[in-house]
Amino acid sequence: MDNSIKKYPNKEEKNVQGRQPLLSGAVVHGGLVYVAGKGARGERDIRKATTQVLDSIEEELKNAGSSMERALKVTVFMDDLKEFSAMNEAYRGRFGDEPPVRSTVATYGGIPGDSIIEIDCIAALD
Amino acid sequence: MEQKTESAYRIRSRKSMIKAMFSGVMATGAGLFGITHAKAPDKKPVKANGAVEFSGNRQPLISQFTTHENFVFVKGMGDHDETDIRKATSSVLDQIEEQLIEAGSSMDKALQVTVFLHNLRDYDAMNEAYRGRFGDNPPARSTVACYNGIPGGSLLEIDCIAAL
Structure with a gap:
């Protein structure tokens, strides 16, 4: 069993010398990849924001050696449940x-980084 | 064990059933031709899903x-x-x-x-x-x-x- 852990940097965080990063963009361990929660800063159209966020996830998955088809579990945090459909x-x-399992909730004002999802x-x- | 559980739920959709039959054929072929590795890496399902919602010809939204x-x-x-x-x-x-x-x-x-x-x-x-x-x-x-x-x-x- 491969016990190694591989972490990919969070591209959204500015690299400041002498400061440790806050979080990783993706973490690989035990045949699984864990992708950090992605947002779409400033995008107010939920369809576009969703597409942009899923594009970010797809990029992380591919970068880590996985793909959208191999996704197992997804959590969606929305700003407003009215935009569910x-x-x-x-x-x-x-x-x-064969999509992953999913849990969805709205957190009204609770998503950091000026994102609605x-x-x-x-x-x-792979 | 993995095999058993997979076959239990992969028959839940026609697509999965065909896939299961296909992998069975592949395994038989491997046996016949004396191929030592039972599963070709790119044919092995990395995951198996529970029931998914199918609605018309739309793709399913979520797996159980x-x-x-x-x-x-x-x-x-x-x-x-x-x-x-x-x-x-x-x-x-x-x-x-x-x-x-x-x-x-x-x-x-x-x-x-x-x-x-x-x-x-x-x-x-x-x-x-x-x-x-x-x-x-x-x-x-x-x-x-x-x-x-x-x-x-x-x-x-x-x-x-x-x-x-």
């Missing part, structure tokens, strides 16, 4: 024919 | 559960009709248990649980219904309230990661 429209199909993901490696 | 290696992931479950938090908690945990068993796991193999409550005032009553459901050594748990933020009007939503 529109979020689903942009979400559907992005993970292929945050999504994280656990996936299997 | 996914498995990989020794893990099973159960989707966030809610109860959209129940207005009593104890009953809602029991009903949601019943749904989780059903998926865990179908995937080849069980409540006492649960590792990590997240509870999203509609209202934190339901915390104690939720705990009453929750206590004991995962056996003597319950999983790690995180609980938060997300006022009016649970889809479908459910009083709570619970998801779960367990070992197979």
